[in-house]
Amino acid sequence: MIEDTAITEKGDLTINIGPQHPATHGVLHLAVTLNGETIKKVEPHLGYIHRSIEKMCESLTYRQFIYVTSRMDYLSAHINNHACALCVEKGMQIEVPERAQVIRVLMDELTRIASHELWWGAMAMDLGAFTPFFHAFRERETINDIMEETCGARLTMNYMVPGGVMADIHPNFQRKVKDFIKLYKQKIKEYDELLTGNIIFQNRMKGIGYLSAEDAISYGCTGPTARGSGVSSDIRKLYPYEVYDKISFDEILENEGDSFARYLVRIREMNESLKIIEQLIDHIPEGDYQAKTKAVLKLPKGEFYTRVETARGELGVYIVSEGATTPYRIKFRSPGFSNLSALDHMARGSKLGDLVAMMGTLDLVIPDIDR
Amino acid sequence: MWSFHQIADFINDWLNQRFNPTWVTVIEMIITGILVISLFAVLGLVLVIMERKVSAWIQIRLGPNRVGPKGMFQSLADTLKLLVKEGMTPTGSDKFLFNLAPYIAMIVAMLLMAPLAFARNFQMWDMNIGVLYITAISSVSVISVLIAGWSSNNKYSLMGAMRAGAQIVSYELSAGLSILAVVVLTGSLNINEIIQSQANGWWIFKGHIPAIIAFVTFIIAVTAETNRAPFDLAEAESELTAGFHTEYSGMKFALFFLAEYVNVFIVCALGAILFFGGWMPFHIGNWQGFNHVMDFIPSSIWFFGKTFFLIFLIMWFRWTFPRLRIDQLLNLEWKYLLPISMFNILLVTAMAIGGWHF
């Protein structure tokens, strides 16, 4: 774990990065101890956007608490809602119809692409290339338009309910998603031209922030952070939920463990999500979009846990129920929290300019960490 | 066809009829000073709006388009805003040096305008060592950066200023060597002679391979000299500090800002003079008819057109590439650009002696 004792010597500088950032990560406060230009310790201070979501959920019923979880990791809002709905369904043994499952997976994968787009643009902007940000948002806006038509909102959609989805998909949904697939295949080549193949970018990312596979497991990193070090951790493959076991897609693994490997993992994951959408969009089965449930949901006494794969890693929802209409305790295992704990280990010994590149590849969304 | 030098000659004759020669010199110097200052102001406005529009079109958005037709008066509004801002001097700073630093930057920029030839026969000071003068005076600009960083009493400004100082000093070598390539081909440091030698074609075409290598290293080196584009670590907004001009606000910041854009103009003007012929129109060898047609366009339009093309090139670099880290920057200079420039000098000398250029 962290070798903390007595590493600061006389003459070391402690500076604060944040909480007000020019970068887009959110309110993160890092206390960095420097020796000249070399980093000796990075200490994240959290809690600037703690809104006590878990406590709030104790006074909301099982239908009501889903909307507030969209605000946790707002870039993968659908996936958060999905996780909560899955946990409630597991507790009440509700069977979700096939059509609802496919719609949920489609929305999840679209959200994953949108989240990775924003990650790509924001990371490019942190490194000084301002143009890819706008190009990434152009694609993200297309996805947001699709969401707006079906779900009614662009960022905090609140579309999943225990039992299925809140409303059926709009008639234009299939056509628009197909147009998006065609558009996206052209644009993904531009991303490689602009950033991935660029020699300056590669020099800033290769060899920076090495995280070995053992360290990734011991810090609890999941998602693309761990997959960039070769640790297989895709929940969609290991513990499949919904229709993930019936479609074919690859889990992207890279063995290098540096920032460039994590970057490549995310870029290729966008392609995999596109493959999943392509397989499902023409085969949405007919049926109900919502299972029939009682008006007032009451989970039986006990503890229930589900896990899904968000764009950042593994999100776990743990509900302790005493048989009432509101949960006794909800705990969210957020992926960002564990990924951030690896930052100290990765950053020791590098230069200050590399810290920005490393934070970019960890893909931190601070409301997810602080809940 | 009107031309600048006819206007200048006319004013000169008119003044000579009225006053005795000393007074004429003094009045002409005052007129030149006023013209240079107004050129700075106009350049600042034009370059700011050009940068914003170019960056916007590259980023698939519109630039400023509310203030004035197509947003042309945006920089005027920005200048007014900067002028009425409060210019704070931090306590504990060295007041004299803090106030001095922006003025040094501006003075250096103004001095550099002297040997540039804006149009045919339209130069402030036609001296024998024009190119050497430019490289020498531009080295003084690093002093303003270091003074600004030191006197701000801010450890982040100091870090940024030291980085900027190291960067500028290193890249002057490559810039000087690439300029030397053209000087070897011409055989003279005089700006006018360099331009006249391009009467049958620009050096970038006549000097083929070595001139192209020299041009590429020149563009990279001057982008680093002016702290722009992929080399702007010293003033990076999304890294830790805002560089050596963190503590400056209001009028003093406007002076730094203006000095940066004018520096870009000056180095691009130098590039245009050395590689693209300055005010010389586009002539091809001995095709008299074509050359005659090209001569119709006034020489000042040629000069400014070429300079603005190079300025566009530098802006294009800025909005396409990510930033380099400080050690990668110095790595690039000492391990790649400097050896290539030195090898290029050998090539160019061999070419000039052997007469293998056009």
Add this chain to the structure above:
Amino acid sequence: MAFLKSYLMFIVKYIKEVFGAVKSLAIGLRRTMYYFTHHKEIITQQYPDNRATLNFPERFKGEVVMPHNENNEHRCTGCTACELACPNGTIKVITQFITTPEGKKKKAIDKLVYHLELCTMCNLCVVACPSDAIKMAQTFEHSVYDRGELTKILNNPGSKIMEGVE
């Protein structure tokens, strides 16, 4: 001659590096030049000049409204299902007792108080309503100068419930 060979290999590697770097940079430059010259790719929408042509999808969740027909009638029975479904107390239903034409005392809606400043547009109230009385409108310009304007009464004054709605 191994020394000379390794020297030559170093030169070849060096030149290849330089050319590869310049080529990757040139590819990026070509892409941005494409966007610089093709202005039809610009997707900026000039709001607020384009208010007349803005069209929002019908499911867009702007604010909750209660539609009334031409006779100023609505469908709300005062069952308070929306108030129970709302997660943060945005809706308050105030009921009253009225006498129907048959002479019976029936519970009916007096005021449906809707706090726009608290609403998160989660759509749970619309889904919970058994008689389709409320729906989401597509207005999005909610800024006001006075906070009192954000507390809205959803049913029009003097309106009553439509016939046949339960």
